[in-house]
Amino acid sequence: MKNDSLSFWERLYIKEVLKGLILTSKHFFQNMKVHILNLFGVKTERKGAVTIQYPEEKKSLSTRHRNLHRLTVREDDSPRCVACMMCETICPAKCIYIVAGEHPDPSIEKYPVSFDIDLGICVYCGFCVEACPEDAIRMDTRMLEIASYSREGMKYNKEMLMDHNKYCKKD
Amino acid sequence: MHTLTIDGKEMRVERGTTILEAAKKIGIEIPHYCYHPGLSIAGNCRMCLVEIEGVPKLQISCYTLVSDGIKVHTRSERVIKARQAILEFLLINHPLDCPVCDQAGECYLQIYYMRHGLYNSTFLEDKVKKRKAVVIGPTVILDSERCVLCGRCVRFCDEVSKSSELGIFNRGDHSEISTFPKKELNNKYSGNVVDICPVGALTDRDFRFKCRVWYLKEKPSICPGCSNGCNVWIHYNVDRTCKAEGKRVMRIKPRFNEEVNKWWICDEGRYGYKFVDDNRIEKPYIRQQGKLIPVSWDMAIERIAGLLKKYPPESIGIVPSPQCTNEDNFVLKKLFSEHLGIKNIDYRVPSQLNVYSDDFLIREDKNPNSRGCEELGLFPKDKGLELKDMLREAENKEIKILYLMNHDLVKKMGREEVALALSSVDSLIFQGTNFNETVEFADFLLPSSTFAEKDGTFINQSGRVQKINKALEPLGDSLSEWKIFVKIARELGIPVEYGGPEEIFFDITKEISSFVGLSYSLIGDEGINLY
Ligand code: SF4
Ligand code: SF4
Ligand code: SF4
Ligand code: SF4
Ligand code: FES
Numbered sequence: 001m002k003n004d005s006l007s008f009w010e011r012l013y014i015k016e017v018l019k020g021l022i023l024t025s026k027h028f029f030q031n032m033k034v035h036i037l038n039l040f041g042v043k044t045e046r047k048g049a050v051t052i053q054y055p056e057e058k059k060s061l062s063t064r065h066r067n068l069h070r071l072t073v074r075e076d077d078s079p080r081c082v083a084c085m086m087c088e089t090i091c092p093a094k095c096i097y098i099v100a101g102e103h104p105d106p107s108i109e110k111y112p113v114s115f116d117i118d119l120g121i122c123v124y125c126g127f128c129v130e131a132c133p134e135d136a137i138r139m140d141t142r143m144l145e146i147a148s149y150s151r152e153g154m155k156y157n158k159e160m161l162m163d164h165n166k167y168c169k170k171d
Numbered sequence: 172m173h174t175l176t177i178d179g180k181e182m183r184v185e186r187g188t189t190i191l192e193a194a195k196k197i198g199i200e201i202p203h204y205c206y207h208p209g210l211s212i213a214g215n216c217r218m219c220l221v222e223i224e225g226v227p228k229l230q231i232s233c234y235t236l237v238s239d240g241i242k243v244h245t246r247s248e249r250v251i252k253a254r255q256a257i258l259e260f261l262l263i264n265h266p267l268d269c270p271v272c273d274q275a276g277e278c279y280l281q282i283y284y285m286r287h288g289l290y291n292s293t294f295l296e297d298k299v300k301k302r303k304a305v306v307i308g309p310t311v312i313l314d315s316e317r318c319v320l321c322g323r324c325v326r327f328c329d330e331v332s333k334s335s336e337l338g339i340f341n342r343g344d345h346s347e348i349s350t351f352p353k354k355e356l357n358n359k360y361s362g363n364v365v366d367i368c369p370v371g372a373l374t375d376r377d378f379r380f381k382c383r384v385w386y387l388k389e390k391p392s393i394c395p396g397c398s399n400g401c402n403v404w405i406h407y408n409v410d411r412t413c414k415a416e417g418k419r420v421m422r423i424k425p426r427f428n429e430e431v432n433k434w435w436i437c438d439e440g441r442y443g444y445k446f447v448d449d450n451r452i453e454k455p456y457i458r459q460q461g462k463l464i465p466v467s468w469d470m471a472i473e474r475i476a477g478l479l480k481k482y483p484p485e486s487i488g489i490v491p492s493p494q495c496t497n498e499d500n501f502v503l504k505k506l507f508s509e510h511l512g513i514k515n516i517d518y519r520v521p522s523q524l525n526v527y528s529d530d531f532l533i534r535e536d537k538n539p540n541s542r543g544c545e546e547l548g549l550f551p552k553d554k555g556l557e558l559k560d561m562l563r564e565a566e567n568k569e570i571k572i573l574y575l576m577n578h579d580l581v582k583k584m585g586r587e588e589v590a591l592a593l594s595s596v597d598s599l600i601f602q603g604t605n606f607n608e609t610v611e612f613a614d615f616l617l618p619s620s621t622f623a624e625k626d627g628t629f630i631n632q633s634g635r636v637q638k639i640n641k642a643l644e645p646l647g648d649s650l651s652e653w654k655i656f657v658k659i660a661r662e663l664g665i666p667v668e669y670g671g672p673e674e675i676f677f678d679i680t681k682e683i684s685s686f687v688g689l690s691y692s693l694i695g696d697e698g699i700n701l702y
Binding site (some may be wrong): 134 | 268269270271275303305361379380382383385386413415
């Protein structure tokens with residue numbers, strides 16, 4: 001691609017800096033007007049800011065966006081996962097650790113005794129979701145707040161991952 | 172001899188060979204389920220169909236003998252279509268269990284379907300449901316739905332274990348493998364049915380869900396369970412961070428050896444690997460004020476070398492182990508017999524009473540290398556004491572140091588018989604792999620590595636030299652026996668210095684007449700007979 005060369009005025013930057021200042025002050029005074037009006041009880045249709053007021057306000061995400069994992073459950077709230085380890089096998093970051101066990105019900109047969117994901121290492125590729133033959137793992141909680149003060153805090157176990165279903169309740 | 176062509180390649184084979192075996196000889200694999208080289212031919216799965224020129228119908232290659240001049244096609248259009256049809260038929264009632272099924276990854280339904288399958292199902296009916304996860308014996312679980320009714324397991328129980336617990340019951344869609352009423356699949360060889368089942372219908376209760384097969388690594392080795400020296404694969408997994416409670420060996424599988432064990436191993440050998448990861452002695456210990464305290468190797472070696480220097484050879488008794496490799500025992504002999512002049516050396520610890528043995532694989536002697544100890548001469552000569560005399564002399568305070576190599580004397584000879592002797596000696600040195608009752612008497616514990624953690628050779632009861640190979644790193648601080656002896660020798664300033672088992676074996680072939688001419692490369696994975 002060819003870069004457009006800058007004109008003399010643009011190269012001085014003064015015009016561009018001023019343009020920026022004008023835009024910022026426009027928003028500032030506009031917002032200040034709205035906030036003062038609000039203060040005196042006059043509500044306007046206008047929002048108080050052009051920015052998104054996180055965390056009260058959240059940006060909508062694409063339906064294809066990959067975010068915090070969850071383990072889906074059967075009707076009786078037991079995990080859908082059968083510990084086949086497809087996700088563990090495909091995971092390029094090797095951050096899934098599963099231990100399988102014998103389920104008392106022979107029609108289910110196998111279940112994860114433990115299922116841990118270390119999100120500190122996860123690269124959010126979504127391969128685990130693609131690989132799962134049971135639709136047992138998904139990344140559709142729309143949760144982005146996955147920060148922690150420690151590495152330990154980034155490790156999610158089976159119970160926590162199943163608990164993430166609460167973010168997807170449809171009622 | 173017959174001359175025939177298979178897929179355009181001309182070949183000559185012995186008369187009486189089947190087409191399937193002939194094809195295998197020139198590297199053409201004909202898919203099959205019911206055929207197993209170690210069992211009689213049933214010819215019921217029809218997966219092995221081939222086309223023979225001039226014969227109107229396709230023929231099963233596992234049961235059709237070659238005849239002179241025939242032209243066989245294993246990849247013609249008709250054959251491929253037939254295979255597709257057979258697979259479609261087999262999958263009519265087959266469940267979609269692969270995520271749960273232990274066989275996934277080594278399942279011949281999966282493998283053949285990928286190669287020859289018909290990918291669009293044309294089946295509309297409901298599947299016949301059968302019994303799932305049925306415990307049919309102490310070692311095996313049956314899933315009837317996954318069974319392709321090849322009958323291998325039934326023939327195994329009739330022909331190899333000769334216990335006839337299994338049969339095929341009912342008709343048509345409802346045919347099912349099952350044990351006969353009031354019987355369970357419980358014989359000394361029952362685990363083998365899992366190996367020969369081409370699908371996941373029979374799974375191993377011990378291995379179930381422990382590890383997916385694609386995580387396993389394998390190493391050829393020899394079963395240390397008895398003097399037959401069956402060839403095995405050690406299947407292990409050390410890569411996954413969350414291993415089954417830190418266990419490394421996942422299962423033992425038989426390794427084909429025409430001369431020793433064919434395709435089979437006994438259950439005792441198959442499930443006898445647990446000691447590799449459980450209850451191991453991981454550090455050297457020295458008894459201080461009645462308690463075993465972990466110490467460093469240097470400290471333990473220094474103390475033991477001190478003892479060996481202090482006491483005259485007549486007051487020292489050595490009990491080598493037929494569980495150790497020839498290499499271990501050779502270095503033991505060099506150090507204790509040749510250099511230190513100890514004559515009281517006897518490996519012959521009586522085996523436990525009433526051990527099972529048969530005329531198939533299981534031998535009475537539960538050690539893999541008694542023959543090796545015999546060849547190396549690890550028994551008393553020139554007025555040396557036998558084990559029971561050593562123990563008696565220990566009670567009389569004549570034997571003051573007893574160096575036990577991995578023998579649980581308490582278990583093998585009885586607590587009353589050995590307790591006095593073991594507590595009378597000044598120092599009891601126990602060099603071995605696992606804690607046991609004899610360890611309670613020990614003053615020194617030296618951790619040694621198991622068969623899965625070292626290289627070396629065993630000689631089985633028929634005089635076959637076979638190699639074991641290191642699959643795992645020694646657990647904890649444990650070391651191969653020969654390395655421990657080299658450490659002691661160094662401390663004593665004795666010139667016994669080796670770099671590895673192959674180097675030791677080279678010396679054995681020079682010094683022990685029955686080994687002359689052998690080498691690791693000659694032994695290979697199959698082993699070789701002495702003389
Ligand atoms: S999103 Fe990718 S990196 Fe993260 S757990 Fe799934 S497979 Fe592993
Ligand atoms: S792929 Fe799905 S069913 Fe398999 S272990 Fe992962 S989450 Fe469980
Ligand atoms: S037997 Fe083979 S095809 Fe059938 S469920 Fe098991 S792995 Fe899958
Ligand atoms: S259980 Fe396995 S070995 Fe036995 S008949 Fe069925 S598929 Fe064959
Ligand atoms: S292998 Fe030939 S019919 Fe089964």
